[in-house]
Amino acid sequence: MDLHQLMILRELGERGSVTAVARALLVTPSAVSQHLSALQRDVAVRLTEKRGRTLVLTPAGEALARAAVGVSIAMADAERAVHAFREDPVTPVSVAAFHSAGFAWFGALIEALAAHNSPPVSVSDEDLPLSDFSALVADYDLVIAHRIDHEQRWPDHLAVTPLLYEPFDVAVPRGHPLATRTSLSVADVAGEKWISPHRGFPVAGALDVVAMAAGCPLSIGHRINEFFVAGRVVASGGGLALMPRYTLMPGPDAGYVLLPFSSLRIGRQIDVLSRPETLLRASVRTVLDTLITVAHSKRPEPDGDSARSPVA
Known part of the structure; x- marks a missing residue:
């Protein structure tokens, strides 16, 4: 049974005629009759009958109209509950993020919210292939996701809030001949051994961009998803790697320097996904x-700046 049809049945019982119901609801008598007929098809007993030229409720129709009042009250209560839930400023919120975003922002986010008596937040890290990020909105309120800027867009059914664009720099061992440069060309690094994330993960697509610019495949020596692990392998001389400029924040003993490309725009778009x-x-x-405030406050320089200080 349709709630609107039940309400029309109730109106007929209280107003006494199809014409009166139509006038009150600002619709035609024909529309009222169609709703009543549709309701009748769902019920095994007669709900209305003719008394002269007037359509009135049968005893069964009167019983259903009384029940419709209870349904209307329940729906009003449900709407009030939903409104209160939506407007409650301290309803808990769950947030998921890929590892480097969680490392960079989770702590600051929790601190900022606690300082202003804001909603309690629970955070989780999720290391996923690009294709799996969108499904996380079923389990989390907000999902911090990333994609290489030339790759596929997020599904249309998601609400997407752009957070920031993060360039990738090249991690070079401190003792490498390239480590003294201020920037690198694709030709400088095309023949080097590389550390790549596993296939399907967003950053792996960034190395494909480098290979396309170089006009030849890159030599992949290691497959490592975690940037901190990759950084240790870079420092040991195991190869070069692409590293995010804002979210990694390597320590003073990292053992490598980060150098930007001089003529290749390469990076990732970081977005927040949610159900609308x-x-x-x-x-x-x-x-x-x-x-959004935390992410931008942790960004040390505007997008597009190529100058980078070597990481000790």
Whole structure:
């Protein structure tokens, strides 16, 4: 049974005629009759009958109209509950992120929210292939995801909030001949051995961009997803690697330098994914706004700047 049809049945019982119902609802008598007929098809007993030229409710119709009042009350209560949930500023919010984003922003996000008596937040790290990020919105309110800027867009059913564009730099061992440069060309690094993430993960696609610019395949010596592990392998002389400029923040003993490409734009777009209805919640909007502020405050330089200080 359709709620609107039940309400029309109730109106007929209270107003006494199809014409009166149509006038009150600003529709035609024919539209009222069609809704009543559709409701009748779902019920095994007669709901209305003719008394002269007037359509009135049968005893069964009157019983159903009374029940419709309870349904209307329940729906109103449900709508109030949903409204209260959406507008509650401290409803808990869950956030997922890939590893380097979690490392860079989770702590600052929690601190910022706690300082302003904002919603409680729970965070989780998720190391996933690009194709699996969109499914996380079923389990988390906000999902920090990344993709190489030439790769596929996110599915249309998602709400996508752009967070920032993060360039990739080349991690070069400190004792390598290239380590004294201020920037690198594709030709400088095309013949080197590389450390690559596993296939299907976003950063692996970035190395494909380098290979296309070089006009030849790159020599992949190791497959490592975690940037900190890759950094240790770079420092040991195991190869070069692409590293994110803002979220990695290597320590003073990293053992490698980060150098930008001089003429190749390569990086990742970092977005926040969610279900559209999730963004209707006040607490989620607060966390998202705070996350945007945190992400931009942790970015040490504007996008597009090529100057980089070597990492000790």
